[in-house]
Amino acid sequence: MDNPQKNRTIIIIGLITIVTGITVMMGWIFNIPALQSIAPGFVAMKFNPALCFVLFGGALLFTPYKTQKYGAPAFFILSLTGTFIGLVTLSQDLFNYNTGIDQFFINDKTPISSVFPFQGRMAFNASVNFFLLGLGFLALSGKNRLFSILSQCLFQIVIILSAIALIGYLYGATLFNELFYVTSMAIHTAILFFILALGASLLNPSIGITGLFTGKQIGNKMAKRLFTLLILMVIIFGSLSKPVQTQHFRLFSLETGASLMAVGFLIVSLLLIWNTANWLNRIDEQRSDAEDKVKLMNAELEKRVEERSVEMQKSEERYRSLIEQASDAIYVLDFSYNFADVNAGMCNMTGYSREELLQLKIQAIIDPEQLIIDPLPGNIAGTSVVRESKFVRKDGIKINVEVNIKMFPDDRILVIARDITDRKKMEMELREAELKFRTIAEKSMVGVYIVQNGVFSYVNPRFADIFGLEPKELLNDPDAAEKIFHESHVETVRENVRRRIEGELESVHYEAMGKRSDGTNNWVEIYGNRVIFGDAPAIIGSALDITERKKAEELILREKALSDSIINSLPGIFYLYNNKYEFLHWNKNFEMLTGYTADEIKTINVKGIIAEEDLERVEKAIERALIDGYATVEAKAITKNGTKIPFLFTGSPIIYENQPCLLGTGINISLRIKAEEELRSSEQKYKLLFESSPLPLWMIAKDDLSIIAVNEAAANLYGYTKDKLLKMNVTQLIPPEDAAQQLERYKKEAGDTTDIGIVRHIKKDGSIMHVQINAHDIIFEDRPVRLSLTNDITEKMIAEELLQKSEANLQTILKTTDSAYALFDLDLKVLAFNQKAIEFVKLQYYHLPKKGDRLVDFFPLDRFPQFIHFTRVVLKGNNINYEIDYPQADGSVFWYYVRLFPITNDNKEILGLMMALYDITERKNAEQDLKNAYERIQSHINSIKDMAWKQSHLIRSPLANLKGLTEMLKDDPVDTDVLSFIQNELDRMDAIIIEMAEEASNHDVN
Secondary structure, X not given: OOOHHHHHHHHHHHHHHHHHHHHHHHHHHOOOHHHHHOOOOOOOOOHHHHHHHHHHHHHHHHHHHOOOOOHHHHHXXXXXXXXXXXXXXXXXXXXXXXXXXXXXXXXXXXXXXXXXXXXXXXXXXXXXXXXXXXXXXXXXXXXXXXXXXXHHHXXXXXXXXXXXXXXXXXXXXXXXXXXXXXXXXXXXXXXXXXXXXHHHHOOOOOOOHHHHHHOOOHXXXXXXXXXXXXXXXXXXXHHHHHHHEOOOOEOOOHHHHHHHHHHHHHHHXXXXXXXXHHHHHHHHHHHHHHHHHHHHHHHHHHXXXXXXXXHHHHHHHHHXXXXXXXXXXXXXXXXXXXXXXXXXXXHHHHOOOHHHHOOOEHHHHEOXXXXXXXXXXXXOOOOEEEEEEEEEOOOOOEEEEEEEEEEOOOOOEEEEEEEOHHHHHHHHHHHHHHHHHHHHHHOOOOEEEEEEOOEEEXXXXXXXXXXXXXXXXXXXXXXXXXXXXOHHHHHHHHHHHHHHHOOOOOEEEEEEEEEOOOOOEEEEEEEEEEEEEOOEEEEEEEEEEOHHHHHOOOOOOOOOOOOOOOOOOOOOEEEEEEOXXXXXXXXXXXXXXXXXXHHXXXXXXXXXXXOHHHHHHHHHHHHHHHHHOOEEEEEEEEOOOOOEEEEEEEEEEEEEOOEEEEEEEEEEOHHHHHHHHHHHHHHHHHHHHHHHOOOOEEEEEOOOOEEEEEOHHHHHHHXXXXXXXXXXXXXXXXXXXXXXXXXXXXXXXXXXXXEEEEEEEEOOOOOEEEEEEEEEEEEEOOEEEEEEEEEEOHHHHHHHHHHHHHHHHHHHHHHHOOOEEEEEEOOOEEEEEOHHHHHHHHHHHOOOOOOOOEHHHOOOOOOHHHHHHHHHHHOOOOOEEEXXXXXXXXXXXXXXXXXXXXXXXXXXXXXXEEEEEEEOHHHHHHHHHXXXXXXXXXXXHHHHHHHHHHHHHHHHHHHHHHHHHHHHHHOOOOOHHHHHHHHHHHHHHHHHHHHHHHHHHHOOOO
């Protein structure tokens, strides 16, 4: 069953059969005549046939799963059960006995008559069809092809028998729908037999008559077309025959009707033949057209193959020319490592001529020490190897090279080499610069970190100290975020890291709740920028412990941003352009680097992508390349979005497609230039870090208290210019009354970063501010110097005072209300509560509440899971209201109306939740009294209703017997008038009793 259309057809037929059968069964179970006959005017289908249709429909749906564990047993059981019911019913008709199976499942009260001689029994031809259909399904379980042929024959016999019954109904011929003149098969039963057998025959569509209509050849299509039209013709003639020739009315004589039907049949057959002949002629014309098109396509294909062969030959010549003119060193070795071919770039790199290299082995130009440490690779068939090596030029100079090795199927080796001596030198200088930067970072008062590949690759001691850890406890730990950040902020931290790593943001500045090793929480201000380390994205940033400041900023949050730009390095490009400066060839890196599409590059002039300030130098380099055969130049290229990128361009003149061209490569030297700049500025990194800090930083000489360095943030905070501050003494910033106490602190040592405390300082405008000082003593230019960080906490102290006033007002309100109120933080610790809350907790929980209590310590365990669920909903920003009961020791119940709602700040951040409880016991008791009264009234009404029903049923029993006797008198009436009178009076009495029962059932209290 690998044909989707066939599978859908079988599934639809199985579902239709099952649904119809279940509908009829429901009609019998619930005594609904409309469901028993499916459609108005149809004979009712018996319960057993409906059950058999459900069984065989289910077996049909299981056929695709016969190979599975439970599929085959289910299919066999369903098929066997349906076959058994059909066989037992058939044997009853043949041998004239009653097994009781006809009314085994349902009690059929249909009166016995000539049409229905046995109550509940299916028609004789229906039992024959079920038996044959069951044998066919059971035969499908056999593995031999003979079983498949047998099952297909049985299915097609059922199709024929059901079709005969349908034609009999259509033409009014009782001989066709009563096999052996026994009982009649219902029309919808015949339809279900027809479609069920048809669906079963599709299980083996290539066998028997079914194969005639399911094939894809022209004969099969013609058979489907003709047979469909013939069926339509039979239906139309059958439909016309009923109104023309009925029992009470004959429009024509029998002979005339037969003649007209024969003539009509011949005319319609002629039309069918004419339609089919035209259809076949059109197919023949389409086949002839298709053959002509195939011949034309073959001719065009031969022509294109010939053209492609010529193009491939030209392409090979161009490829040879490009390799020869390439700036990279390219050479080919045989299986003994002898040079088999070299290009001009290899000669320029090693200083040997082509003839000299072709006489050497590769070992002759490799540094002997390199051969000892890293011998030549063995078999590299099927792989491409990139490695670094060291060559010895003809003049004895050693150079570092990067080689890309690829082995050909004929054991020759292709090698592309590039001089990386300058790159190696830059890498060495960068490592030295990194060492200097790391030394500064280790002494920094601010936590510094680097995140790469999902872990901390570097943290300085201050960063680890913020969380009470050692740096080694954080490095390369994938769970470090869970270790140092509160669980409610871990996802925020991870999301900020992801967005920067993936390039959605270049820099970020945010605050998060940290977690110290001793279990306490703190707040950390985090700065971070996206950079590229080792061709992989990373984050470098700083962290500052702002726990004290954060307590004062819950209502007023400040955002500070730190931005920085990192230039991304890009790989090299390849290009070829003509003397009109039109690009002819380029590589994919060229497109990705410049941002132009292939179509746009074709229209760009070479000079159009060179920076204007470098254009003259590039033109002179092009002239040198045309004269000397090779030239290099450093210049900036302009991308589509206007970005200028420095490149080392190379160029060699060649003749390409009969026109002079320039072939070259461009190596992105952004990293080299950046490395040179970093090397020049590495010794000033500390100064840049000092200057760019968003917090005020100072360097004060301890010997004379002069200010020797200050950053812009400090100047802005105090209102002076930097030059003015550098000429001042620190004593000028201290109020006279505080001078002695503050100057005494400069005499003490601050070896590690020390919190000096909160002091008062004077701004330029004379105003006093409170600052918190963190200090660290260092030696700078042979002088003892104190490096200080001052943090203005004036606003924090004002905010704390306002917070205290606000709390006092809130306490006044809470003490005067008649509701219980309690305030909890995010961890469900008690922050505040009123007197009503104390009374509630003492009464229901037998606990005296106090601030800092954990709700879980005294809350009932059976109610706690539901309360936790409610708090999670509330902490997402929603309000929750509900009622709850508390049974008392004396048997009474106290009811409370509970409200839970989140507590937020001005920035909509959720800080905790508030619980309010209101005593509703009196209202709930009144509601319960009303409900009890309602239930008593309902009970009385139900008793009256039951009594009415019993009376109506007792009266109807003898009435039903009398009605049955009148039905028997109808067959042999003595006095029709008396019989009619008795019948009318019985019907009237029956109607009155039914009306009484309905009125009793309708008097219900809703």
